[in-house]
Amino acid sequence: MVQKRNVVSILLPTWNEQETLPLVVWHIHEACTERLVDYELVIVEDNSDDGSLQVAQKLQGIYGSSRLVIVARKGRLGLFSALVDGLLKATGDYIVVLPANFTQHPKYIPHLVAQQEATQADIVASSRFGDDHNGVCGWSFGQRLQCCVKTVLADLLFSLRLSDPTSSYRLYKRQVFAQLVHALGDTRTADSACHLGLAFAVAAQSMHCTVAEVPVTAMQPVYSDKDDVALASVGRFAVHAIGLYLRQ
Template sequence: MKLSVVIPAYNEEESLPPTLRILYQTLAKHGVPHEICVTNDNSKDGTLKVLEQLAATEIPTLVYYTNPGPNGFGYAVRYGLERFSGDCVAVFMADLSDDPEDLVKFYRKMQETNVDAVFGSRWGKDGKVIDYPELKKFINRIANFIVRMVMGIKYNDTTNAFKLYKRETIEGIKPFLSPHFNLTVELPLKAIVRGYTYAVVPNSWTNRKYGESKLKIKEMGSRYFFILMYCLIEKYFSQGDFRKKSTAAPPQTVSR
């Protein structure tokens, strides 16, 4: 099973070299067949040059694209999700806030259980966050509580972008609507609503060392709410038109 790793990158010339080196070394060490797909989201710094150098000299599994526009986190991820070649695909952050060892755990869990998706959880047992800003944490926990209550689910980290999906799952939750960070909510909620199976695996999160976060919390509230309402409407009023055709397995598998 070939793994694709989609990484959106905007002005990440400092973060990308250590991130891509560690990611490649980890996947190679564990013998995971893979490709690393970076979407350069029209960066204004040396991101493209860094990608060219790394692909030519150090990381043979690296492929990269430049998204000409429209730009934004969601658009960059979607650009990669339309072009990956693997049997499954993970969304991974360019700043190494996600741990490549956790990605291997996600991949092994999918192999062992054959679930349609594997979701990370930073807040449950064995999850871990390092240097997480207090205000961001407060908003994160409130937002995820609202999602759980509105959607009637137990999963507690919907806004966590770090997730793994089978190719068939990605195809089954199209078309994508979100141009920004609300894509991180759209993908898992659609998968859940449409009856795809998933496992939950604890993961860690570490604050970035270089550059600045692209997430602007003040701008995202209404966009998250829009996607939440869209998925809620689909859950109760779509008459199952978009559900996964084979529903023999239960829609949720929780694993610690």
């Protein structure tokens, strides 16, 4: 009897990612086909003004509509609602959330899948930290400092069972992801990947989800944050984290 392989739905929210989108999609396809991961890619396009939707449509013509699904939205509606709409279109047994700006490499998707199969964890999180961390590549001092401060703050407030609570690059069991989305409701304060990563991590801990980790190397984004906005970024994260803490 042939064992049924689980399908992995990769949610890729996009806004003005026409340059990185072909590269990200190609690496997803290469990584998954090489490691025999049965996948579908759900691109949630937030009405970009740089032609990202047209690029996605061309890619759909290359990879096929059964492999690449497009959710074209009529405005920039935000990251959380993009994940909700992506989940509604996804058919997979597992959900992977992947940034579209190529700060996280798609090559780790098979590693997330393998770790889930080995541990049966509800969530498999990527980690730039931990005992066997791979860290970051090409980040400025300001970016490294931001990340460290946010991670320390999250640990102080929540004592999470994650070494990298601000990373949104994770694999979820489908039903767990749906439960987390329902628990978070309309998370308007989660306007960035790291904010949303923390919100999901806090909700997962309150639901007693089991978690495993995979070490990854994060990369410099195509459009990088400048160091002079580091303080503002940390401030916004602190407001978001304290808000989550008070709502517990």
